Every structure is written in structure tokens, then in C-alpha cells.
Amino acid sequence: MAETNNLIAGATGDWEIVLGLEVHAQVASTAKLFSGAATEFGAEPNSQVSLVDAAMPGMLPVINWFCVEQAVRTGLGLKAQINNY
Amino acid sequence: MADLTELNLAEARDGLAKKEFSAVELTEAHMARVSASSALNAYVLETPEKALEMAAESDKKIAAGEARPLEGLPIGVKDLFCTKGVRTTACSNILGDFTPPYESTVTQNLWGDGAVMLGKLNNDEFAMGSSNETSRFGPVVNPWKANGTELVPGGSSGGSSAAVAARLGIAATATDTGGSIRQPAAFTGTVGLKPTYGRCSRWGIVAFASSLDQAGPITHTVRDAAMMLTSMASFDKRDTTSIERDVPDYEAALTGDIKGLRVGIPQEYRVDNMPAEIENLWQQGIDWLKAAGAEIVDVSLPHTKYALPAYYIIAPAEASSNLARYDGVRYGARQNGVDIDDMYAQTRAAGFGDEVKRRVMIGTYALSAGYYDAYYVKALQVRRLIAEDFTKAYQKCDVLLTPTTPSAAFPIGKNVEDPLEMYLNDVFTVTVNLAGLPGISVPAGLDSDGLPLGLQLIGKAFGEEELLRTAGVLEEAAGFDAQPQDWWSA
Numbered sequence: 034m035a036e037t038n039n040l041i042a043g044a045t046g047d048w049e050i051v052l053g054l055e056v057h058a059q060v061a062s063t064a065k066l067f068s069g070a071a072t073e074f075g076a077e078p079n080s081q082v083s084l085v086d087a088a089m090p091g092m093l094p095v096i097n098w099f100c101v102e103q104a105v106r107t108g109l110g111l112k113a114q115i116n117n118y
Numbered sequence: 119m120a121d122l123t124e125l126n127l128a129e130a131r132d133g134l135a136k137k138e139f140s141a142v143e144l145t146e147a148h149m150a151r152v153s154a155s156s157a158l159n160a161y162v163l164e165t166p167e168k169a170l171e172m173a174a175e176s177d178k179k180i181a182a183g184e185a186r187p188l189e190g191l192p193i194g195v196k197d198l199f200c201t202k203g204v205r206t207t208a209c210s211n212i213l214g215d216f217t218p219p220y221e222s223t224v225t226q227n228l229w230g231d232g233a234v235m236l237g238k239l240n241n242d243e244f245a246m247g248s249s250n251e252t253s254r255f256g257p258v259v260n261p262w263k264a265n266g267t268e269l270v271p272g273g274s275s276g277g278s279s280a281a282v283a284a285r286l287g288i289a290a291t292a293t294d295t296g297g298s299i300r301q302p303a304a305f306t307g308t309v310g311l312k313p314t315y316g317r318c319s320r321w322g323i324v325a326f327a328s329s330l331d332q333a334g335p336i337t338h339t340v341r342d343a344a345m346m347l348t349s350m351a352s353f354d355k356r357d358t359t360s361i362e363r364d365v366p367d368y369e370a371a372l373t374g375d376i377k378g379l380r381v382g383i384p385q386e387y388r389v390d391n392m393p394a395e396i397e398n399l400w401q402q403g404i405d406w407l408k409a410a411g412a413e414i415v416d417v418s419l420p421h422t423k424y425a426l427p428a429y430y431i432i433a434p435a436e437a438s439s440n441l442a443r444y445d446g447v448r449y450g451a452r453q454n455g456v457d458i459d460d461m462y463a464q465t466r467a468a469g470f471g472d473e474v475k476r477r478v479m480i481g482t483y484a485l486s487a488g489y490y491d492a493y494y495v496k497a498l499q500v501r502r503l504i505a506e507d508f509t510k511a512y513q514k515c516d517v518l519l520t521p522t523t524p525s526a527a528f529p530i531g532k533n534v535e536d537p538l539e540m541y542l543n544d545v546f547t548v549t550v551n552l553a554g555l556p557g558i559s560v561p562a563g564l565d566s567d568g569l570p571l572g573l574q575l576i577g578k579a580f581g582e583e584e585l586l587r588t589a590g591v592l593e594e595a596a597g598f599d600a601q602p603q604d605w606w607s608a
Contacts, residue, residue: 036168046208051250084219084220087448088443088448089218089220089448089449090200090206090208090216090324090325090443090449091199091200091218091222091320091323091324091325092321092322093320093321093325093328093356093357093358094357095356095358096358116577
């Protein structure tokens with residue numbers, strides 16, 4: 034259990050303070066997660082929309098493997114367990 | 119010169135190679151038949167200029183001695199395949215006059231091998247149907263008639279099957295999600311091949327149920343199916359479910375020798391109320407393969423009875439997700455509304471037909487919180503058991519032989535008001551999609567009304583060579599050479 038110095042008094046008892054962080058970081062990829070379209074900041078409107086992004090009929094998403102690698106590296110960096118499948 | 123539309127794909131190829139006729143002559147002969155065939159409603163768009171341009175290019179290639187495998191052979195394309203610069207609608211109103219700026223991988227492979235495009239073929243809306251009656255362009259009429267009654271050509275690839283049977287194209291592309299190649303082939307006396315899931319790229323084919331959809335050909339002969347598959351199949355990095363595997367010359371597999379082949383007969387396919395004619399034809403097929411040197415083995419696929427219910431949860435679930443994109447914003451037909459939500463609703467209400475709405479609603483229900491585990495997850499578990507049934511059966515045999523359908527072609531309108539009766543058409547074919555296996559329907563005989571009946575062979579995953587070889591033997595033994603009487607040519 035947590036140290037007692039994390040407690041503050043409440044009307045019916047003590048409250049324990051528990052903090053969690055949810056960190057959102059953009060993957061340093063030059064292409065989108067499910068298409069080859071570029072992610073460059075400040076480009077002309079609609080110049081970075083692929084057929085997949087526009088959900089054209091018959092288009093299929095393909096995962097960006099660079100992003101998968103970054104996710105695995107992040108997991109390893111956090112000493113998390115990586116499931117192969 | 120004999121009628122060039124009487125030729126099958128292999129014969130036409132050989133005739134072109136011997137310069138007995140030109141690709142332009144061959145294409146013109148088919149174009150003339152197509153333009154006189156409006157009574158069948160098989161084509162939803164003819165592309166005569168493109169056809170003649172492609173045929174002229176083929177004649178140049180042939181003259182230069184550079185003929186490609188399908189050089190100069192005119193074919194029809196199911197309207198589910200996106201064709202660059204040529205309207206593609208999946209026969210749904212919601213796509214309006216959508217004209218793709220890209221070409222599907224399968225059709226690109228065919229054009230790259232020299233095939234000539236005659237036009238786009240009718241199908242059930244978004245390939246949802248077993249009779250080609252749900253198309254925005256109206257029903258396709260089967261070239262075969264019984265006692266003067268107009269019949270369905272099967273579905274969803276009804277335009278493809280009718281076009282090949284009526285000789286409005288030497289072959290056609292088609293797609294099969296639950297039987298949509300094999301059932302129409304059986305209803306029209308043609309050969310329909312659904313390859314292993316992953317053999318042909320799905321890129322550029324309008325999606326119905328992504329884990330089940332697979333492209334394949336409808337043709338006159340097994341040899342023609344082998345020729346078409348050799349060109350259609352490829353690995354495509356744009357479709358992560360296509361498999362990186364060499365494409366053999368499937369035609370070379372047609373040795374005619376199946377001595378020692380073990381043919382499994384699944385006892386669960388003897389369904390109630392199956393017409394005696396189909397039962398007898400099945401027995402005939404068993405006898406033909408036995409006479410050719412095959413060994414007949416009884417096998418069991420115990421979960422077969424759960425296949426249709428599982429399919430009619432999985433396929434609509436995937437469809438409801440795949441069809442979410444049709445909102446009237448980026449392409450296709452749009453209905454105006456008072457605000458954006460109303461615009462979506464109006465567009466989808468006007469753009470989708472009844473069967474598509476039915477499946478979107480079933481799918482959305484099956485995937486919704488609270489029902490997901492009871493329906494969708496359960497259906498996936500059943501699917502796994504069905505796939506395992508096949509794995510176990512293939513320990514005892516190499517291919518399976520079954521009827522393709524529980525009946526011959528039925529009259530237009532007969533099952534329109536009864537979706538469940540319509541779904542029963544797929545009882546022998548859906549298991550193959552759920553397991554991702556290859557299957558082929560071969561015309562094997564006529565019923566007492568003079569209508570064609572098909573037998574289905576099911577192979578192991580990527581066992582197309584063995585499957586086609588066996589189908590070739592079955593075709594040879596059946597000697598099916600009946601043709602529909604031409605009542606439709608104007």
C-alpha cells in the first residue's frame with residue numbers, strides 16, 4: 034500500500050491520492066498510420082489525402098511498420114511485455 | 119469464318135495465335151452480341167471504344183510476336199471491380215456515377231496480360247443476394263428458361279454468369295463471399311472458381327465482407343478458369359491479406375490424371391428436401407471420379423449446420439462496417455438534408471436498397487454493445503470449428519465433392535419476399551468462404567426441366583492445381599455440352 038503521507042482527511046475518512054499519467058506523443062513518422070500519405074505540417078489542403086484516407090471504394094488500409102516498431106521500442110523502454118500475437 | 123462467339127478462351131487464344139482471325143474481329147463479334155442482348159440485362163455499361171482500342175493494341179502485339187497470355191481475349195467485368203475512368207457502382211444507387219481514378223489489381227493483372235474489356239456486368243447490390251434481383255439496374259435474366267418461365271441467373275455474380283452462358287464475353291470476372299461465383303455458375307451451366315482467400319488481391323474491389331470476399335473467374339471450361347486464375351492471382355502489398363506465394367501456370371496442372379486421389383464425400387451435405395435429381399447427380403459424380411481412378415472416402419464436417427447462421431452474422435457485421443463510408447460526402451450520390459446528420463441519413467435511406475439496409479441493420483445489431491459476445495464472438499467461434507472440420511477431413515482425403523446448390527435456377531421473383539429461403543441457396547457454398555478454401559462449380563448435367571446443375575469440388579488452401587485437375591476430370595466425364603437456346607438476341 035501507499036505511504037501514509039499520500040492521504041488527506043475527508044468528512045468520512047481519509048482520501049488517498051493516486052496519480053496516473055496518460056501520455057500522448059505523435060510517432061515521428063513521415064507517413065500516416067494506415068496509408069502512405071505524408072504527415073508534413075503546413076502542407077497545402079487536401080495534398081496529403083490518399084485514396085485510403087478518403088475511404089474510396091475498394092481501398093484497403095496497410096499498417097505503417099515504422100509506427101509498429103516505434104510502439105514496440107516504447108514498450109521495451111518502459112520494460113513492458115511485448116506479445117508477438 | 120465460323121461464329122467467333124462459339125469459341126472458349128483457350129480456343130480463341132489458339133485461333134489468334136494461328137492468325138485465323140484478329141483480336142478486333144473477335145472483339146467485334148462479341149460486341150455485336152452484347153449490344154443485342156438487352157433482354158438479359160447482363161451488362162450495366164458497355165465500353166465498345168475501349169474494347170476496340172485494346173483489341174487493336176492486341177493485334178499489334180500478336181503481329182510483333184509479343185502476345186501476352188490473354189492477348190486479345192474479350193471479357194466482361196463485374197461492376198464490383200473498380201475500373202479506371204469507367205463508371206463503377208457495385209450496382210448501388212449510392213455510388214451514383216462514381217468513376218474511379220484507379221484500377222483494381224485483379225483487372226490490372228488481366229489487362230497487363232492482354233485481355234480486352236467489353237464492359238461492366240450486373241450484380242446484386244454490393245454483392246448482397248443470390249439471384250441478381252437486388253441490383254439498382256434491375257434483375258438479370260438467365261439465358262436458360264424452363265417451360266418459357268424467366269429464371270434468375272444466380273447471384274451475386276449474375277451478370278457474369280449470364281454473360282458467359284449467353285456468349286456475351288468469353289469469360290468474366292466475379293467475386294464470391296458466400297457462393298457468389300459458384301452458385302451463378304451452377305445456375306447457368308458455366309464453370310465458377312472461387313480461389314483460396316489471399317490468392318487474388320482484394321485491392322480495388324468494392325468490399326462486402328472483407329474476411330470472406332475473393333475474386334475469381336466464370337468461364338466455359340475448367341481450362342479457361344485455369345487461364346484466368348493464372349492472370350488474376352498475384353501478391354499485392356496493398357492488400358495485407360494477399361499471400362506472397364508464386365503463381366503457378368494453372369493450365370499446366372490439367373493433366374487429367376487423378377489416379378489415387380482421395381475424394382471425400384461429406385455426409386452432412388445430404389440435406390432435407392434435396393431434389394432426387396441432385397442426389398443422383400452427386401452419386402453420378404462420385405462414380406465418374408471413381409472410374410477415373412480416385413478413391414472415395416466418407417468424411418464428416420459436423421458443424422456444417424451452423425455455417426449459414428454464422429455466415430449471416432459475420433458477413434453483415436463486416437458489411438455494416440465496410441458500408442459506413444457511403445455518406446454522400448466525398449463521392450457518389452448525395453441527398454440534401456437540413457443539417458449534416460440529416461444529409462447522411464437521407465443519402466443512405468435513398469441510396470441503399472432493402473437487402474443492403476437489412477444486412478447493415480443485422481450487422482450493426484450483432485456488433486452492438488451487449489450483443490457482440492452473444493452473436494459476433496459466437497459466430498467467430500463457430501467459424502473456427504468449421505475450419506477445423508475441413509482440416510480434419512483433409513487428413514483423410516485430398517478434395518471434397520458436393521452439389522453446388524440445393525436446386526436449379528428458380529423463377530424471377532420467387533424468393534424476393536422470403537430472405538431466409540434466399541439465403542438457403544448458399545448452404546453448400548458458405549462453409550468454403552468461412553474456411554478460406556478454394557472451391558469450383560463444374561456443370562455436370564441437366565434436370566428434368568432441362569436446366570443445368572453443378573457439382574462442387576472443394577480443395578485444400580492453395581490447392582488450386584489439384585482442384586483444377588480434378589475439376590477437369592469431372593468436366594471430361596460429364597461431357598456437358600448443352601447450351602441455352604438463343605431467345606434474347608434482338
